[in-house]
Amino acid sequence: MxxxxxxxxxxxxxxxxxxxxxxxxxxxxxxxxxxxxxxxxxxxxxxxxxxxxxxxxxxxxxxxxxxxxxxxxxxxxxxxxxxxxxMPAPMPIAPLQEDELVLALDGIADPGNMGTLLRIADWFGARRVLCSTDSVEEFNPKCVQASMGSLFRVAVQRCDLPRELDRLRAEGAALYLASMEGDDAFTLRLQRPAILILGSESHGPSPAVRGIGARIIAVPRAGAAESLNVAMAASALCMEFLRQARTL
Missing domain, CATH: 3.30.1330.30 (Ribosomal protein L30/S12)
Known part of the structure; x- marks a missing residue:
């Protein structure tokens, strides 16, 4: 050439x-x-x-x-x-491990956020991330850069997210949906295997995902900030999952 x-x-x-x-x-x-x-x-x-x-x-x-x-x-x-x-060949979604934490991303649109979420998953030991089909592509150059290499260690699997969440719950997974209006995650006993669902930056989770009946959890607020970026919220919640796994 x-x-x-x-x-x-x-x-x-x-x-x-x-x-x-x-x-x-x-x-x-x-x-x-x-x-x-x-x-x-x-x-x-x-x-x-x-x-x-x-x-x-x-x-x-x-x-x-x-x-x-x-x-x-x-x-x-x-x-x-x-x-x-x-690009790697798509892989079927494997059964959950007993103590596994999986991130499920619903309609994430910003490639920088997507890459940062992959980095967070990697840091806190989540080895795979489920993505709705309308989430931004993980191979977007901004996503690749923001992941800082985590893209190569975390399996990203695109799927019909509501259907897959229902299937995983039937296998025994606890479903948690991050939201500002949820229960204080730091006061709950978080179960595993777990799926932590994170919705779109602009309008939150889709109606189909919101309707699956996941436990709604929130990062507790002590100040006056209006909201947290989706990656900030993911980091705080993943840290609580890890803390509980180590101490409870």
Missing amino acids: STRLEWRAVRALHQKKFRQEQGSFLVQGPKLIAELLASSWRVRAIHVAEGAAHDFPRELVQVHPPHELERMGTLESGNTMIAVAA
Whole structure:
């Protein structure tokens, strides 16, 4: 492939349509590329600016003038290393483990929030995240960056979320829905296996998800702030799940 065609192929991955057509997405910057290489995910190529120091496998590296790399990436500046990774094949949703915590994301629209939620899941030991089909794509470049490598360690599974939540409850999962109007999560005995449901940033969970009958829980408020960002709420609630798992 000529340099010009390579450049156009990488640039096309800025758009969801072409990411899905090619089954590929961008991983940008040395830290995230190192995380990618340490994972089991397939790497198609690593595009590197001339003169940039690296220790990537030589068979994967393609070198370009710095001005070409700058335009290949989505970062505002500093596009010196860009990997093209293959999307993993979808996996069936496995039965829950006895002490498992799973995040369920319903209509999350902001890619930065999505990436941060994957990072939170990774930090607190949630090894998989269920997503409604209308949630933002986890391979969006902003999501990949915000996940800080957690995308490669947390399984993201898209599904008919209300149906899957009903099925998992039948398997014995406790369902918890995060909301400002819920019961104080810090005073409850949180059960496991558990599904923590987090709704859209703008309008909360969909009517179908709200109607499944999950226990509604909230982060207790001591001040006057109107609300918490969905990722902030997720972090506080996941921390309480972890605290209880360790102490109760």
